[in-house]
Amino acid sequence: MARTIGSHGPTTLEAIRKAGVRLIYENGYEAMSLRKLAAEVGIQAGSLYNHISTKQDLLFDLVQDHINDLLRELDLALAGKADPVEQLRAFVSFHVTYHMTRKREVFIANSELRSLEPKNYDAVVALRGAYEQRLAQILTDGVSDGVFEVVDIQVATFAILALLTGLCTWYRPGGRLTREAIIAAHEKLVLSGVGAAQAVTGEVRETGRLPHGAAAGARS
Amino acid sequence: MARTIGSHGPTTLEAIRKAGVRLIYENGYEAMSLRKLAAEVGIQAGSLYNHISTKQDLLFDLVQDHINDLLRELDLALAGKADPVEQLRAFVSFHVTYHMTRKREVFIANSELRSLEPKNYDAVVALRGAYEQRLAQILTDGVSDGVFEVVDIQVATFAILALLTGLCTWYRPGGRLTREAIIAAHEKLVLSGVGAAQAVTGEVRETGRLPHGAAAGARS
Numbered sequence: 001m002a003r004t005i006g007s008h009g010p011t012t013l014e015a016i017r018k019a020g021v022r023l024i025y026e027n028g029y030e031a032m033s034l035r036k037l038a039a040e041v042g043i044q045a046g047s048l049y050n051h052i053s054t055k056q057d058l059l060f061d062l063v064q065d066h067i068n069d070l071l072r073e074l075d076l077a078l079a080g081k082a083d084p085v086e087q088l089r090a091f092v093s094f095h096v097t098y099h100m101t102r103k104r105e106v107f108i109a110n111s112e113l114r115s116l117e118p119k120n121y122d123a124v125v126a127l128r129g130a131y132e133q134r135l136a137q138i139l140t141d142g143v144s145d146g147v148f149e150v151v152d153i154q155v156a157t158f159a160i161l162a163l164l165t166g167l168c169t170w171y172r173p174g175g176r177l178t179r180e181a182i183i184a185a186h187e188k189l190v191l192s193g194v195g196a197a198q199a200v201t202g203e204v205r206e207t208g209r210l211p212h213g214a215a216a217g218a219r220s
Numbered sequence: 221m222a223r224t225i226g227s228h229g230p231t232t233l234e235a236i237r238k239a240g241v242r243l244i245y246e247n248g249y250e251a252m253s254l255r256k257l258a259a260e261v262g263i264q265a266g267s268l269y270n271h272i273s274t275k276q277d278l279l280f281d282l283v284q285d286h287i288n289d290l291l292r293e294l295d296l297a298l299a300g301k302a303d304p305v306e307q308l309r310a311f312v313s314f315h316v317t318y319h320m321t322r323k324r325e326v327f328i329a330n331s332e333l334r335s336l337e338p339k340n341y342d343a344v345v346a347l348r349g350a351y352e353q354r355l356a357q358i359l360t361d362g363v364s365d366g367v368f369e370v371v372d373i374q375v376a377t378f379a380i381l382a383l384l385t386g387l388c389t390w391y392r393p394g395g396r397l398t399r400e401a402i403i404a405a406h407e408k409l410v411l412s413g414v415g416a417a418q419a420v421t422g423e424v425r426e427t428g429r430l431p432h433g434a435a436a437g438a439r440s
Contacts, residue, residue, distance in 0.1 A: 026334060028248025110389070111331045114246060149412075152397065155405040162386020163379045169330070170378050177372065185375040192369075193413035 013051045015041045020058050025104040029059055029115040059112060060120040066105040067127040073098060074134060084142030085196050091135055092187045095164045100179065103168045110165075132157050139194060149195030160190055233271045235261045240278050245324040249279055249335040279332060280340040286325040287347040293318060294354060304362035305416055311355060312407045315384045320399065323388045330385075352377050359414060369415030380410055 019040040023032045034055055038045040052058045077094035081087045099106055109124075116124060136157045142148030150156045164186060171182070239260040243252045254275055258265040272278045297314035301307045319326055329344075336344060356377045362368030370376045384406060391402070 027250040030247040031250030107331075111327075149408075151405040151408045152401070155397070155402060156409060158390050159383045159386055159406060159409050162389070163383035166379055166382020166386075169382070177375070181372070182375060185371040186379060188369075188371045189376060189379055189413040192415055193409040195412055 012041065012043065016048065016051050016058070017062060021062060021104050021108065024059070024062075024108050024112060029055075029108075029112045056115075056117055056120065059108075059115060060117075060124070062105065063109045063112070063116070063124050064120075064127065066102070066109050067124065067131060070098065071127070071131055071134075074131065078134070084138050084145055085147055085191070087138045088142065088148075088191060088194070088196070089187055091138060092164060092190050093183050095161075096167055096183050096186050097179065099165055099168050100171055100173075100182075103171070106165060106168045132161065135160060142194065142196065147196055156194065160193070163189065232261065232263065236268065236271050236278070237282060241282060241324050241328065244279070244282075244328050244332060249275075249328075249332045276335075276337055276340065279328075279335060280337075280344070282325065283329045283332070283336070283344050284340075284347065286322065286329050287344065287351060290318065291347070291351055291354075294351065298354070304358050304365055305367055305411070307358045308362065308368075308411060308414070308416070309407055311358060312384060312410050313403050315381075316387055316403050316406050317399065319385055319388050320391055320393075320402075323391070326385060326388045352381065355380060362414065362416065367416055376414065380413070383409065 016037065019037055020032070023037060023040065032055070034048055035045045037055075038048050041048075052061075074091070074094055077090050078087055081090055113121060113124065136153050139148060139150055139153050139156055143150050143153070167182070167186070177185070236257065239257055240252070243257060243260065252275070254268055255265045257275075258268050261268075272281075294311070294314055297310050298307055301310055333341060333344065356373050359368060359370050359373050359376055363370055363373070387402070387406070397405070
């Protein structure tokens with residue numbers, strides 16, 4: 001089937017990606033058939049190949065684009081911040097906020113690394129390494145400046161990323177806590193965890209509680 | 221095929237469970253066929269039903285047994301400890317150690333909740349809730365005693381569990397750090413994170429580094 005350049009190309013591709021994310025999230029990559037994917041989008045199975053090369057390429061693109069988005073937006077969030085404490089606070093706030101809205105992509109990026117072919121796996125691990133390195137560098141700078149106390153930078157990097165990403169398993173919009181309250185709770189854990197307790201905002205530190213009005217929370 | 225009570229019953233069941241864990245870990249529950257599972261064990265597909273009722277029951281048993289083991293062993297680890305700081309240290313040490321050896325079971329328990337039928341899902345979420353509640357109670361007691369400073373108990377509980385479980389994604393035996401060094405690094409992050417920095421062991425606190433001889437580390 002010839003590759004067509006039609007006006008609906010990008011729209012169809014976007015629909016394929018969205019359906020792909022949902023199907024992989026719900027059943028896993030191995031269990032997703034291209035026939036089912038096409039049916040979800042409302043096109044013939046053969047027409048998929050006008051938009052994607054293979055199922056593997058679709059998975060790779062989804063995971064790769066997710067991490068590239070993360071990297072690009074993180075660099076915007078960190079821009080202009082030179083102080084490690086400010087950088088770490090910005091990192092926490094960015095990572096938590098981003099992960100509140102990308103639960104499915106995050107799940108796929110974590111659970112379907114197993115399904116990437118070796119070349120694709122290596123590329124994704126390298127990208128993920130670049131993201132981890134941003135956090136590792138902040139921690140390293142904070143230790144150098146004497147404002148952080150960290151036993152092992154690598155373990156702390158992985159542990160903090162896991163802590164922040166864990167949000168994806170329980171966060172639901174409209175729950176007990178506001179976004180700001182959730183960010184503040186994570187900020188306290190991470191900044192205190194690396195020994196920068198004095199850097200946590202006054203309101204949280206003084207009372208040990210969230211400001212009044214932090215409303216009603218969710219775990220579905 | 222009639223159900224047989226043979227001397228190899230438990231052995232075969234154990235082989236089925238092990239193969240099931242591996243296949244689900246590698247390809248996902250939906251993609252695991254019972255035919256393939258039987259072939260891995262070296263029995264006829266029909267013979268599976270001498271040992272398990274359904275594929276769903278196998279998944280449920282694997283996940284449920286994993287969390288029941290966790291709960292039972294946690295209670296042993298906490299037995300006789302009344303001080304929240306000691307309890308939290310014991311919780312961290314137990315959870316990290318346990319998760320060093322159960323990477324596949326943990327991955328399945330987290331990634332295949334989606335594949336549990338509603339009744340089974342509810343049972344597993346309740347069991348998981350009981351485990352989470354152990355940690356939440358330790359945090360609550362520590363706040364009451366004035367030794368912990370926690371913004372939100374529920375968020376801190378989920379975040380600390382995610383932090384500790386994150387180990388499964390990178391830990392490999394024989395890496396750069398000893399088990400003890402990895403436990404110490406996690407202990408520092410968690411105890412400091414809840415404001416119990418003064419409770420962290422002197423050696424780690426004073427130097428901010430691991431003892432010399434903490435050897436050579438891994439991420440594959």
